[in-house]
Structures are given as C-alpha cells and as structure tokens.
Amino acid sequence: xxxxxxxxxxxxxxxxxxxxxxxxxxxxxxxxxxxxxxxxxxxxxxxxxxxxxxxxxxxxxxxxxxxxxxxxxxxxxxxxxxxxxxxxxxxxxxxxxxxxxxxxxxxxxxxxxxxxxxxxxxxxxxxxxxxxxxxxxxxxxxxxxxxxxxxxxxxxxxxxxxxxxxxxxxxxxxxxxxxxxxxxxxxxxxxxxxxxxxxxxxxxxxxxxxxxxxxxxxxxxxxxxxxxxxxxxxxxxxxxxxxxxxxxxxxxxxxxxxxxxxxxxxxxxxxxxxxxxxxxxxxxxxxxxxxxxxxxxxxxxxxxxx
DNA sequence: CGTCCAGGTCTAC
DNA sequence: GGTAGACCTGGACGC
Numbered sequence: 355x356x357x358x359x360x361x362x363x364x365x366x367x368x369x370x371x372x373x374x375x376x377x378x379x380x381x382x383x384x385x386x387x388x389x390x391x392x393x394x395x396x397x398x399x400x401x402x403x404x405x406x407x408x409x410x411x412x413x414x415x416x417x418x419x420x421x422x423x424x425x426x427x428x429x430x431x432x433x434x435x436x437x438x439x440x441x442x443x444x445x446x447x448x449x450x451x452x453x454x455x456x457x458x459x460x461x462x463x464x465x466x467x468x469x470x471x472x473x474x475x476x477x478x479x480x481x482x483x484x485x486x487x488x489x490x491x492x493x494x495x496x497x498x499x500x501x502x503x504x505x506x507x508x509x510x511x512x513x514x515x516x517x518x519x520x521x522x523x524x525x526x527x528x529x530x531x532x533x534x535x536x537x538x539x540x541x542x543x544x545x546x547x548x549x550x551x552x553x554x555x556x557x558x559x560x561x562x563x564x565x566x567x568x569x570x571x572x573x574x575x576x577x578x579x580x581x582x583x584x585x586x587x588x589x590x591x592x593x594x595x596x597x598x599x600x601x602x603x604x605x606x607x608x609x610x611x612x613x614x615x616x617x618x619x620x621x622x623x624x625x626x627x628x629x630x631x632x633x634x635x636x637x638x639x640x641x642x643x644x645x646x647x648x649x650x651x652x653x654x655x656x657x658x659x660x
Numbered sequence: 661c662g663t664c665c666a667g668g669t670c671t672a673c
Numbered sequence: 674g675g676t677a678g679a680c681c682t683g684g685a686c687g688c
Binding site: 478582 | 667
C-alpha cells in the first residue's frame, strides 16, 4: 500500500515546475515529454483507499500512449522501487517503524538531467531563488503542451539538454539570475547534449554495474555538484548510501532530537548506520516525518483521508 | 544603506 | 586530507 500524498510531499522538488502540487485537493500535476508527442500535462490523485492512479484532464489516449504514460508515472512516483530491505530494518526501529505504512518513495523527474539541474539550483540560495531559476528555465526553454497558457511555466515540459545548451549566457544571467551557477548549468547541458556525459545511465544501471560510491563520484565530477547535491540526487535515484547533510537537515535533526546544541555529522551518521545502504532514506524520512500532518493542518482538505 | 545568509562548491594553499 | 575565501543573487534584517 502506497500513500501517494506522502510521495507528493517526499521533498521540495515536487513543487517545482514542471511539477505542481495541490495540497488542498491532493493532486499532483506534471508536464512530461512523450516520444513522438508534444508535451503532456498529467494529473495524479489517489482515489479513496485504493491505489487510484488517474491521468486525467486529457483527451482520449491510444492504448500505446496509455502505456507510455503509465511507465512515466511509475518512474516519477518511484512505484518500481523495492523498499523491502529498508522496511525490514525500519520495522525494528521505534522512531521509524511508521514508514512501513507506505512511506519512502520519492518524486523523481522523468530524467536524471532534470533532477541534477534542479538540485544545483538549490545550492547556496534560498528557496525563492531556486523557484526563480527553475521557473525561468521551464517558461523560456521548455516545450509547450498543446493547451499551455501563453505566459508562465505552466503546461511546459522541462527543457532538454539541447535547449539549455543553446540558451545564451545572458538568459542565465539576466532572466534566470542564476549567478555563478550559470556557467555550471550551461556546461552541464552542453556535456550531456554532446554525449560526453551520460546522466541517464546513473538512473538505470544496477548496483553491480555502478556501486553507490561510483555514482557519487560521477555526480561530484559534474560542475556545481558536491557532497550535498550528490546525496540529494542519489536519494531520487534510489541510492541511499549517504546522508544529505546541509544547513537544513543538520538543525532539523537536532531540533527533532530535542537537542539545544548542534549534533555532529559523525553522531548523525552513527544513528543511521544500522540501515546500511538505506541510511540516507532513513535519515530523510526521519526529518520529514511531520510533513504530511503539517500539510493537512495548514490546508485542511475536503476529502478526508481514509 | 550595509551586512548576512539561504537545503554549497571550487580553488588554492 | 583538511580548511579559509571567493562566489551570484535577492530577501531579511539591523542601523
């Protein structure tokens, strides 16, 4: 059983274009590129107690297209991720045993490229800065869905590496106001577009082909990606080897532990060592355990959860 | 109006 | 291998 509301709230990226979260209606919207198709906006909601995946708001779709859409949804909602090993450990952890009720699946972008770009745009800036940068990328460089509004990022897919590589420096500096990240973003887009860097393989390769350490090494070789960004991206890749340690997670952990003083990274790592390759996921869920309750308190919904 | 900093990273010691 | 300093930007503060 999967609680889709918890997937929607898995992390902040799910609220950045071309994704949109409605915490009142509990719907999640995403505009995705589909092969030989224009971009398409999908709306997902959980109907009652079952796993009701609904791709609504669209005209009739062919059987072939429906298959493609479902494949996208499985990926975006991490429905294909196997959490059994993680749940087995969590069930024995009084502070984390609640996760076995369907938590632990992250919203993922259709491409690793998109997750990398978004993550770079979270570094060393405020959340308003992140949304400004991503909004600009999607609005000005993303492909439109048929019924997309003329203005704004709505109804547009995330830009391709080619589109981002072709955008002039002035766009990154003046419109996205990405500052020193501008050069990182453009270099990344050019490397991916030219085939010098294969990010998508990081999302499809098995652990045997590419161990977590190797994935981290390749990610950190990218411009603007350091330990924080690599751990963040890897959480979405289903590689939970390392913890996301940054200026938000550290104080949040200390607060939840009731500690007045900062808690050292070493102590945090030790707390989650029992989770082995799932340590990063355990840490993240520990930090975000109240998000669902907080969202419901702020935006009481009309359809009460079952 | 100046300083600080936000879900860091890079370079140079 | 570990650690200062610089780095774009704009919003939140103090003065």
